[in-house]
Amino acid sequence: MRHSRHKLLALIQKSKGYALGNEFSDHVMERKNYLYLAHSKLRSCSYGPELRVGELPQHLAGTSRILRDGEVLWQHEFLSGEANMCHSLENLEYHHFKYSQFLRPGDVHIHFFGTATLSFADGIRTQPGDVFEISQAEFGAPLINGIAPVAAAFEPGTVGTL
Numbered sequence: 001m002r003h004s005r006h007k008l009l010a011l012i013q014k015s016k017g018y019a020l021g022n023e024f025s026d027h028v029m030e031r032k033n034y035l036y037l038a039h040s041k042l043r044s045c046s047y048g049p050e051l052r053v054g055e056l057p058q059h060l061a062g063t064s065r066i067l068r069d070g071e072v073l074w075q076h077e078f079l080s081g082e083a084n085m086c087h088s089l090e091n092l093e094y095h096h097f098k099y100s101q102f103l104r105p106g107d108v109h110i111h112f113f114g115t116a117t118l119s120f121a122d123g124i125r126t127q128p129g130d131v132f133e134i135s136q137a138e139f140g141a142p143l144i145n146g147i148a149p150v151a152a153a154f155e156p157g158t159v160g161t162l
Helices: 027-032 034-040 089-097
Strands: 005-012 016-023 045-047 060-068 071-080 110-118 131-135 143-146
Touching (some): 016 143
Antiparallel strands (some): 005 110
C-alpha cells in the first residue's frame, strides 16, 4: 500500500472497449530486489467506471491525483494512446492472441498500458484512507477508488499438505 501506478487499460476480446484503470504496484517491495517485480504487482486493481467503444484517440491526456483527508496530496498529468506508446494496439493484440490458451470464448482480457506517472517517484507514500482519482475527458466520469489494509488469509507456518 505504498504507491499507485496509474494506467490506461484496454479490454480486448471479440470486441474492444477502453476504460480508465488503476493498477496498484508496491514499488517499495520492488526496490528490495528486482526479482520481486512480479510480487509488487500482486495487488488489487480497478477499472471503469465507463467503457468507451469505437476508435481510441491517438493522443490522450488525463490527470491522476491522490487525495488525503479530502485534500489533494499529489497530482500529475499523464499521457496515453498509441501516439504515446512504443507498440501499436494491433501488434499487442497479435502477440497476445497468437496463443491458443487466450482464445477461449467468454474470457475477458484486460491489458494495462503504462503512462509513466508514478506518485512513488515523487516521494509519496500512500496510506489507508487515501483516495485515488483518475480522470480523462474522453472517458466520462473519473475512476475513484480508495485503499485499505486487508488481513492475511493465514499465518506463516500454517500452510498444510493437501
